Amino acid sequence: MPFYHRLGNLPRKRHTAFQREGGGLYHEHLMGNLGFSGPASLLYHLRRPTAVISARHMAQAVIEEDPDPALRLRHFQLMAVRPAESPTLDRTPVLFNADCTISFVAPRATDPFFYRNGQGDEIVYVAEGQGVLESEFGELPFTSGDYVVVPRGIVHRYRLPGPAPGEAACRLLVVEGAGHVRPPKRYYNEFGQLEKHSPYCERDLRPPEKLVTHDKEGEFRVVVKQRGGYHDVLLDHHPLDVVGWDGFYYPFALSIHDFEPITGSLHQPPPVHQTFQSDGFVLCSFVPRMLDYHPQAIPVPYNHSNVDSDEVIFYANDQFTSRKGIAFGSLTLHPGGLPHGPHPGRVEESLGKKRTEELAVMVDTFRPLKVAASVLTMEDPEYVRSWLTS
Numbered sequence: 001m002p003f004y005h006r007l008g009n010l011p012r013k014r015h016t017a018f019q020r021e022g023g024g025l026y027h028e029h030l031m032g033n034l035g036f037s038g039p040a041s042l043l044y045h046l047r048r049p050t051a052v053i054s055a056r057h058m059a060q061a062v063i064e065e066d067p068d069p070a071l072r073l074r075h076f077q078l079m080a081v082r083p084a085e086s087p088t089l090d091r092t093p094v095l096f097n098a099d100c101t102i103s104f105v106a107p108r109a110t111d112p113f114f115y116r117n118g119q120g121d122e123i124v125y126v127a128e129g130q131g132v133l134e135s136e137f138g139e140l141p142f143t144s145g146d147y148v149v150v151p152r153g154i155v156h157r158y159r160l161p162g163p164a165p166g167e168a169a170c171r172l173l174v175v176e177g178a179g180h181v182r183p184p185k186r187y188y189n190e191f192g193q194l195e196k197h198s199p200y201c202e203r204d205l206r207p208p209e210k211l212v213t214h215d216k217e218g219e220f221r222v223v224v225k226q227r228g229g230y231h232d233v234l235l236d237h238h239p240l241d242v243v244g245w246d247g248f249y250y251p252f253a254l255s256i257h258d259f260e261p262i263t264g265s266l267h268q269p270p271p272v273h274q275t276f277q278s279d280g281f282v283l284c285s286f287v288p289r290m291l292d293y294h295p296q297a298i299p300v301p302y303n304h305s306n307v308d309s310d311e312v313i314f315y316a317n318d319q320f321t322s323r324k325g326i327a328f329g330s331l332t333l334h335p336g337g338l339p340h341g342p343h344p345g346r347v348e349e350s351l352g353k354k355r356t357e358e359l360a361v362m363v364d365t366f367r368p369l370k371v372a373a374s375v376l377t378m379e380d381p382e383y384v385r386s387w388l389t390s
């Protein structure tokens with residue numbers, strides 16, 4: 001996790017009586033991951049986080065799979081995902097396996113409820129738009145190009161500006177991991193600090209800025225995702241009632257524009273672009289950078305057979321040095337078992353080039369991904385043949 005952080009008021013010692021003005025005690029709450037040995041924070045609530053009026057099952061999150069299992073290179077145009085109401089419940093599934101689900105959403109409005117993903121960590125890439133992530137840990141503003149990382153268990157809500165009628169307030173690519181999402185271990189030294197060779201440092205990781213304590217009683221809905229379904233939990237108070245917290249567990253943002261590219265005289269392999277790791281997948285950022293500077297360098301990648309992983313690329317602008325026919329909002333799937341490489345002409349065009357302006361998010365999964373039926377109408381059926389020269 002990022003680093004120790006604190007906001008608001010805390011008792012001098014943990015697990016001690018923290019007196020409220022006017023009498024009574026604040027309610028201490030440990031929140032973290034990986035049992036009692038993983039990253040965690042201690043929060044102090046005005047009211048018991050356990051004060052539930054009612055709970056009911058809403059629906060299971062069942063994703064229908066593409067019935068055609070033919071192995072092929074695929075391209076989906078996600079700008080065709082229609083604006084919908086909710087940033088949390090109206091996500092269109094794109095690809096999925098047991099380790100991660102990749103979805104896309106173009107929400108119009110702030111949810112009238114709060115959301116807690118109890119079964120997965122979420123990396124939300126803001127492709128377009130801006131807003132504020134409200135959570136128990138405070139307010140975290142975000143804008144296009146940000147990764148907003150929300151570890152499991154955190155009650156939150158995306159506060160979005162009102163868009164024009166029928167328009168989306170923002171566009172979000174959501175990667176939900178069954179495992180814990182964190183910066184790659186090799187970026188850390190033995191003291192828990194990001195190393196000098198890491199493409200970002202602690203200063204680039206943005207924790208919540210401002211703690212807002214909502215002192216309100218009444219009925220407040222929290223939609224909880226757990227056990228593959230959604231559950232409607234009604235509290236007797238506002239869930240964002242924290243007066244102080246500290247620790248290593250909280251939502252944070254990292255701008256893709258703060259990712260410092262690692263370049264070389266010859267082509268650098270994808271691990272130099274790695275941004276986050278989880279269990280069963282990694283996430284990488286391709287950002288504008290100087291291209292390879294050996295006089296005979298081929299700056300675009302060689303053909304490669306990533307036989308043990310599926311490679312997903314979301315194109316965050318309309319430029320990608322090795323590929324043609326993609327646009328902002330495109331997403332390609334290059335499954336393991338098939339080689340992939342630059343489109344015809346791209347190697348020759350790249351010779352002698354000094355820079356690329358590409359901006360893309362890559363997810364490599366170690367187990368095969370399934371395609372969701374919900375994106376079949378957005379598929380470019382000609383993509384599989386787009387490496388033919390005639």
Ligand SMILES: [Fe+2]
Pocket residue numbers: 304306311340
């Ligand atoms: Fe690749």
